[in-house]
Amino acid sequence: MDTDKLWRKISQDLKNELSSASLRTWFSGVSISSVQKDIVTLSTPSGFIQENIKSRYLKLIESMLEKALGNKATVEFTIVPSISKPQTNEPQQEDFFVKDYATVTPTLNPKYTLENFVVGLSNNVAYAAAQAVSQNPGTSYNPLFIYGGTGVGKTHLMIAIGNAILAKNPNYKVIYCSSEKFMNDYVTAIQNRKMGDLRNKYRSTHLLLIDDIQFFSGREGTQEEFFHTFNDLQGKNAQMVITSDRPPHEIAKIEDRLKSRFAGGLMVDIQPPDFDTRVAILKAKCMERGESLPEDSLKLIASSMQSNIRELEGKLIQITQLLKAQDLPPTVENISGHLNQLVARMPSDHKQVLSAVCRFFDLNLKDLTGPKRQKELVLPRHITMYLLSEELGMTVEKIGQVLGGRDHTTVMHGRDKVKNALDKDQEVQKLVNEVKRAISP
């Protein structure tokens, strides 16, 4: 039987068995590349897709092949990238499953630069401050404290400062970490009596970037340690950049002496982007992805989402992919049809997220939150962690609780794996978008 015909047959069978979301997610871009004796080779667009097909659907596909061919067949896989991926030197997506997050050297994401940060009325002051700090680290504005809502570009700007400073001073020691990582390092150092190592690490850096410091709230020991780190670094003119979702005086349970330190440098906020900035950002993201959309289409998408640039970008990707799959041009008419379906239906409580993830991945809640460690449970769990943290703003501790009493460090690792993967891999972006769509109020 010729390979196309065989694949059409299998696709038809799959269509009868799977939801259209699962079909789109896992099987677009898949085909049969060869049939030799009883070996059928499936060609998949990425290792990520391949892993998931293997763990979820291999048995099903084998039985369909047996039916179609009249004999038992062994499935082998090959990877044939179908869409141009963003160029990157970083590990490919297979690492998502294989490598422990902790063994990946933390580096600054090269994707975030000052050059590709789109400047508008909502963020021009923060941008100017970032430029000034990049040009003269440690001297003028220390610390630089950037605050603003979710997805407005705080992390982007902070890492861009790091990249700019490293480009000029390649020997600089730069530490970027979430406040949770700092907290964790502190707790581990106490447990293992390694405070000296902790101090060596954080106090020998030229540039310290601490993301989302609002999570220091209520952490007295961590605050104490950070206070001394701060003073030490400031005394050495080492630059610090701090981000938060609110200004220092609004963070609950933070020592006054820290608040006054934070406010003692330069404090800037980033507002939700205005309409023109949203259009400009969409334009820039299209260019980065080598796509072009008509101006009025971009405006339509920009008008559908007010504040969160991460989601705006997600929507752009989702729509262009949907239209591509249907072979439709990205006109206003075609887009508006999809926009209605895609209106962000963000959940208000974690139960909605958990049940949507279960529905989407065909799991029961017990498995998702239980102790089993099978491969097919890992990704849904990580995605849940990511969504609860990023969309609902839950603390990692709370997320650990609702996921059956998992440790908060486990939650951090899972969430960050998805975050990192989202930066690099279109397949993961697509998957997370599909899961989000499965969440209804």
Ligand code: ADP
């Ligand atoms: P925050 O840390 O404030 O939650 P991020 O820095 O993670 O937000 O930004 C979310 C996404 O939006 C990132 O992909 C980032 O590159 C993008 N983004 C935000 N602001 C801009 C901007 N002004 N220009 C280009 N991209 C932006």
Ligand code: MG
């Ligand atoms: Mg951030």
